[in-house]
Amino acid sequence: MVKSIKELPPLDNWADLPRFAKGYEEQGLRTDFSVSPFITFLNSCQFAFLWLDSRLIQSELIITPTSKENSMTLELPKLPFSADAFGSAMSSETFEYHHGKHHQAYVDNGNKLVAGSEFEGKSMEDIITSSFGKNPGVFNNVAQVYNHNFFWNSLAPKGGGNIPASMETKIKEAFGSVDEFKEAFTQGGITQFGSGWVWLVLKDGKLEIMKTPNAENPLVHGATPLVTCDVWEHAYYVDYRNARPAFLSAFLSSMINWEFAEANLAAAS
Ligand SMILES: [Fe+2]
Numbered sequence: 664m665v666k667s668i669k670e671l672p673p674l675d676n677w678a679d680l681p682r683f684a685k686g687y688e689e690q691g692l693r694t695d696f697s698v699s700p701f702i703t704f705l706n707s708c709q710f711a712f713l714w715l716d717s718r719l720i721q722s723e724l725i726i727t728p729t730s731k732e733n734s735m736t737l738e739l740p741k742l743p744f745s746a747d748a749f750g751s752a753m754s755s756e757t758f759e760y761h762h763g764k765h766h767q768a769y770v771d772n773g774n775k776l777v778a779g780s781e782f783e784g785k786s787m788e789d790i791i792t793s794s795f796g797k798n799p800g801v802f803n804n805v806a807q808v809y810n811h812n813f814f815w816n817s818l819a820p821k822g823g824g825n826i827p828a829s830m831e832t833k834i835k836e837a838f839g840s841v842d843e844f845k846e847a848f849t850q851g852g853i854t855q856f857g858s859g860w861v862w863l864v865l866k867d868g869k870l871e872i873m874k875t876p877n878a879e880n881p882l883v884h885g886a887t888p889l890v891t892c893d894v895w896e897h898a899y900y901v902d903y904r905n906a907r908p909a910f911l912s913a914f915l916s917s918m919i920n921w922e923f924a925e926a927n928l929a930a931a932s
Pocket residue numbers: 761765811893895897898
């Protein structure tokens with residue numbers, strides 16, 4: 664079988680043929696073409712294929728200086744549930760656009776902007792904190808990938824039920840009661856002017872409500888995100904039109920993933 668050409672030295676010109684043939688032999692392929700006409704034919708085909716492949720790879724490297732293997736690649740994650748799992752509370756049409764179009768666009772733009780930049784090879788979290796206030800294009804797209812990844816995990820079909828005990832204790836410490844937490848979270852989401860996010864975060868050992876504009880998130884404000892709700896219009900306009908309060912109410916009553924929030928709290932404590 665012909666192996667990947669990527670480990671072979673590229674053939675720059677025919678004077679380099681012996682060097683190329685050496686790499687060919689190191690992959691267990693024969694360069695002695697004198698055994699039989701049939702073997703000679705097969706080996707010649709393989710050799711021609713490998714040479715052509717090396718030329719294509721060289722062309723790709725010239726056109727795209729940063730190969731995929733060396734770049735930080737953002738990916739669109741699969742939704743951790745079926746797109747119709749929330750019924751009318753968050754419709755499959757919303758997921759079709761929110762996940763399939765908006766989130767995908769952040770992934771695609773983020774990859775284009777990071778490739779070949781000083782941010783290449785860094786983790787998503789490092790890119791977010793190091794690009795904040797310095798490179799709006801990179802920050803906005805990469806942070807929105809992170810935020811949406813976090814949002815999908817903040818949703819659970821049949822969510823919004825009982826709050827795990829340790830989380831409920833922390834909520835009561837910070838807000839007085841679960842109802843007061845829900846009111847604070849809802850108000851945070853409603854009063855976030857324009858596009859943005861509302862978060863339950865852990866900061867300095869205490870739970871807080873944090874609202875952030877556009878792509879900003881708790882990572883750039885020294886806090887650990889526990890759970891979030893996207894309050895960009897694209898998150899709710901299909902199902903709730905302009906009624907952001909109704910969307911936040913549905914999020915808290917039937918969609919919020921308390922197990923995810925609890926796991927994040929446990930990991931940060
Ligand atoms: Fe969104």
